[in-house]
Amino acid sequence: MQADYRQRRQAFMEKIGAGTAIFRSAPTAVMHNDVEYNFRQDSDFFYLTGFDEADAVAVFAPHHEEHKFVLFVQPKDPEKETWHGYRVGVDAAKERYGADEAYPIAELDEHLPKYLEQADRIYYRLGRDRNFTQTLLTHWQRLIASYGKRGTGPTAIEDVGFTLHGMRMVKSEAELALMRKAIAISVEAHNVAREMAQPGRYEYEIQAEMDYIFRKNGAQGPAYPSIVASGDNACILHYTTNNRQMQDGDLLLIDAGASYDYYNADITRTFPVGERFTEEQQILYALVLAAQEAAIAQVQPGNPYNAFHDAAVRVLTEGLVRLGLLVGEVDKLIEEEKYKPFYMHRTGHWLGLDVHDAGFYKIGKETWQPLQAGNVVTVEPGLYIGPDIKLAEDQPEVPARWRGIGIRIEDDVLVTATGHEVLTAAVPK
Numbered sequence: 001m002q003a004d005y006r007q008r009r010q011a012f013m014e015k016i017g018a019g020t021a022i023f024r025s026a027p028t029a030v031m032h033n034d035v036e037y038n039f040r041q042d043s044d045f046f047y048l049t050g051f052d053e054a055d056a057v058a059v060f061a062p063h064h065e066e067h068k069f070v071l072f073v074q075p076k077d078p079e080k081e082t083w084h085g086y087r088v089g090v091d092a093a094k095e096r097y098g099a100d101e102a103y104p105i106a107e108l109d110e111h112l113p114k115y116l117e118q119a120d121r122i123y124y125r126l127g128r129d130r131n132f133t134q135t136l137l138t139h140w141q142r143l144i145a146s147y148g149k150r151g152t153g154p155t156a157i158e159d160v161g162f163t164l165h166g167m168r169m170v171k172s173e174a175e176l177a178l179m180r181k182a183i184a185i186s187v188e189a190h191n192v193a194r195e196m197a198q199p200g201r202y203e204y205e206i207q208a209e210m211d212y213i214f215r216k217n218g219a220q221g222p223a224y225p226s227i228v229a230s231g232d233n234a235c236i237l238h239y240t241t242n243n244r245q246m247q248d249g250d251l252l253l254i255d256a257g258a259s260y261d262y263y264n265a266d267i268t269r270t271f272p273v274g275e276r277f278t279e280e281q282q283i284l285y286a287l288v289l290a291a292q293e294a295a296i297a298q299v300q301p302g303n304p305y306n307a308f309h310d311a312a313v314r315v316l317t318e319g320l321v322r323l324g325l326l327v328g329e330v331d332k333l334i335e336e337e338k339y340k341p342f343y344m345h346r347t348g349h350w351l352g353l354d355v356h357d358a359g360f361y362k363i364g365k366e367t368w369q370p371l372q373a374g375n376v377v378t379v380e381p382g383l384y385i386g387p388d389i390k391l392a393e394d395q396p397e398v399p400a401r402w403r404g405i406g407i408r409i410e411d412d413v414l415v416t417a418t419g420h421e422v423l424t425a426a427v428p429k
Helices: 002-016 043-049 077-085 090-097 105-111 130-145 160-167 173-198 201-216 232-234 278-296 307-321 332-336
Strands: 018-023 029-034 057-060 069-073 101-104 227-230 251-256 259-262 267-273 376-378 382-384 405-408 411-415 420-422
Touching: 002 077, 002 160, 018 043, 018 160, 018 227, 018 278, 029 160, 043 160, 043 420, 069 077, 069 090, 069 251, 090 101, 090 201, 101 105, 105 130, 173 201, 173 227, 173 259, 173 267, 173 411, 201 227, 201 251, 227 232, 232 251, 232 382, 259 382, 267 278, 278 307, 278 382, 278 405, 278 411, 307 376
Parallel strands: 069 101
Antiparallel strands: 018 057, 057 069, 227 251, 251 267, 376 411, 382 405, 411 420
């Protein structure tokens, strides 16, 4: 992967030209009192460096004669490492991660100005770390104050996401290999979960088995809190309590994926806990599946990002009208968003280092981002008819036989040069 990181850094520095970009590592987060969560590196930081420790800063200064990539890291400290784990240290940061120079993090204020004073602007994401942001602003203000005497220095701060996140949208072969591994692990977990789901078992039993499969196969764990939602719980989009006992006649909605070397899978399947669908469940499941198939067909290079969402909404709305759950002309129902009590979320998102990955959905106010080879998106239409569903006044009341049914089907889809590839096809639907 180090060759991949070098290529990314080179491409990134070509984009920022005479600027200096600064990235702060993710902070450590406290679970309770003095117990910390497992550390998870900031995705932008990791994308360019592969460096996986806290309390670090990466600086990219392509205009500097000697040091174009600089790391500030925690120095080796045997006593602290005994308590908290081994550190890479300053010397190894250069050797292992390809930095042109590395310093102890305590020397940031001393060395950072020399990588800023010849830059025309600073690239940084404000607000992620309040204390570090204030440190950076202090250095910038000093450089602005002396600009008249020197005639050089950054005159603006630009959000680095506008430059970097366009790169992250297109996955390299190395990235896709990691995503395929995360997906393969997730496929195994979903297929085992389907066999386990029986009346009388608890949702958390399914979650525990999936977590075990994730870790057994080398994943870091779940990519996000797993949703294992039976019965009415399937109508709660981000349900994570996972403590209900499953009953015969329930549907079970599982939205879960593994994270492997920080790259993520995101899969949802819905199926009966008992032997078969009820009639209403089967009708709605077939409708959601048809919507997903129509949406996936729109995942093509050059198509606007919104095309697959629009396709799913049309199929779902047409189906709801056929069933008498909505009344009216389909185009008008879509325009007025009358379908939203049944389907209130978008049909997908970018996927990669983050589950809701970095990237742009629109170019300007009206134009949707065109899909391109190397994009990975989720395609996840659903229908959610909660027990207390409320429709607009001009719509009929939902009959009791449809209530309490929640269905979502989600696949991870790669945009290829000629079409698409459903990466998660090995989980039946």
